[in-house]
Amino acid sequence: MEFVCNSCDHHHRGADAPWRCPRCGGAFDLRLEVDLRRQAIETGPPNLWRYAGALPPVPPEARVSLGEPVTPLVESTWAGVPVRFKLDYLFPTGSYKDRGNAVFVSVLRAAGVSAVVEDSSGNAGASLAAYCARAGIRCTIYAPADTSPAKLVQIRAYGAEVVAVPGSRAETARAVQVAAERTYYASHNWNPIFLHAMKTLAFEMCEQLGWRAPAAVVMPCGYGSVVLGAYLGFQDLVSAGLIDRLPRLVAVQAAACAPLYAAYRAEGRAPACSGHTLAEGIACAEPVRPERILEAIRASGGEVIAVSEDEILDGLRALAAQGLYVEPTSAVVAAAMSRLAGEGRLEPGTVAVLTGSGLKATEKLVRVLTTGTQVRF
Structure with missing residues (x-):
């Protein structure tokens, strides 16, 4: 699994890549070996891991699941x-967001990440908090102060800390990037x-x-x-x-x-x-x-x-x-x-x-x- 900056072509191998390119600040893309075979898929488990051949590699014992279905x-x-x-x-x-975080948190768990921060308007934060709770990873979510209360309650229910940021969604993203200097930034927007x-x-x-x-x-x-x-x-x-x-x-x-x-x-x-x-x-x-x-x-x-x-x-x-x-x-x-x-x-x-x-x-x-x-x- 190789991270490649889409601006300057800087490369990084492994799941411990920084959240953005350290050379130019650009976003990383991901290069993967993809193996999609119909027979392997159709005999696989009845969830998203049936497509494991095209996903970031995760040892089966490290997979974090809440029973994600194949949605109707x-x-x-x-x-x-x-x-x-x-x-x-x-x-x-x-x-x-569970579709992304089931795999993302599994990769983080396999890599030994113990704490994360993330910014979210609600759904991504709730999803990340749930999968981190399942994985035993400490989680802090930065959210706009006017986020729907039901989403903030859900995030807190999973045991995550919520930092309410006054202002826009963009201001929330900027606030979490300060925290990202000391804690792994599990950004569903930046991380490929x-x-x-x-x-x-x-x-x-x-x-x-x-x-x-x-x-x-x-x-x-x-x-x-x-x-x-x-x-x-x-x-x-x-x-x-x-x-x-x-x-x-x-x-x-x-x-x-x-x-x-x-x-x-x-x-x-x-x-x-x-x-x-x-x-x-x-x-x-x-x-x-x-x-x-x-x-x-x-x-x-x-x-x-x-x-x-x-x-x-x-x-x-x-x-x-x-x-x-x-x-x-x-x-x-x-x-x-x-x-x-x-x-x-x-x-x-x-x-x-x-x-x-x-x-x-x-x-x-x-x-x-x-x-x-x-x-x-």
Whole structure:
């Protein structure tokens, strides 16, 4: 397993790599030997470790698990178009972040890491805290002070310390980097181990579809781990001959904080953003790998869509009407599909990834959906 800086090509071998390149401050990519064979996968365990041949290497005895399932791929329709929903909010801690942290924390445990810090708008922190509790690793989470209370309670319940940071998500990221000077920074945004664990999202989809690629995949996008992880996974599947093409990748941002959308439209570098959004999980002003995200989207023939707060609420209600109770961050994919359907561009066979449970944001949902004493869905 080799870490390679995507800016200056500096190399580091082993899981003890610094959180960013010590030479230029750039983000590391990961070079892995990938062995994806259909027979080995189909006879493997009924969880993400069935794809161990394409994941960062972890001895079986060091694996940290909370019983992660292969998440359901549910058939549905949207504006009359056949689509599927990938229910990644059904992981043990209620979000897709378990997909990355099950592997990431396993690598850290195997490497003998005893304490970590991380910054999070809630879901990543809750997930990391849970897996660290399971692994016996001390965990401190830096979170924006206005994070949904349910997420902060969940983090503390796992025994992690919470440091509430006044201000924006970007200010939280800057605060944790000071702590990272003395404690291992288990950043799901900077560390490529998390990204490569996210490849399992693509692997599962294609296996569930009989080793076919979906027409398109619609995903929430803040720092971009879902989009980049899926892209890396689909690339691995094409290279292994298990699928014959990349699906079109559609990244969705909230219009109130949409730096990647601005960069996609202008074909320039992602600018900082301002503004508050219900989709707190993707309120990211300074993505770590903006160029890589846009390269992945363009290579797949995909696009970036920005949706308004009203569209997010409409998407939330429409998903709930189908029995899918998600947090507002996940609802951006419904808003984007409605936009695509209205333009006649929603492709049959599209998969929409639902990343976080509505139970994560109860207080926020009551506030924005209540009129008088009635919750209006």
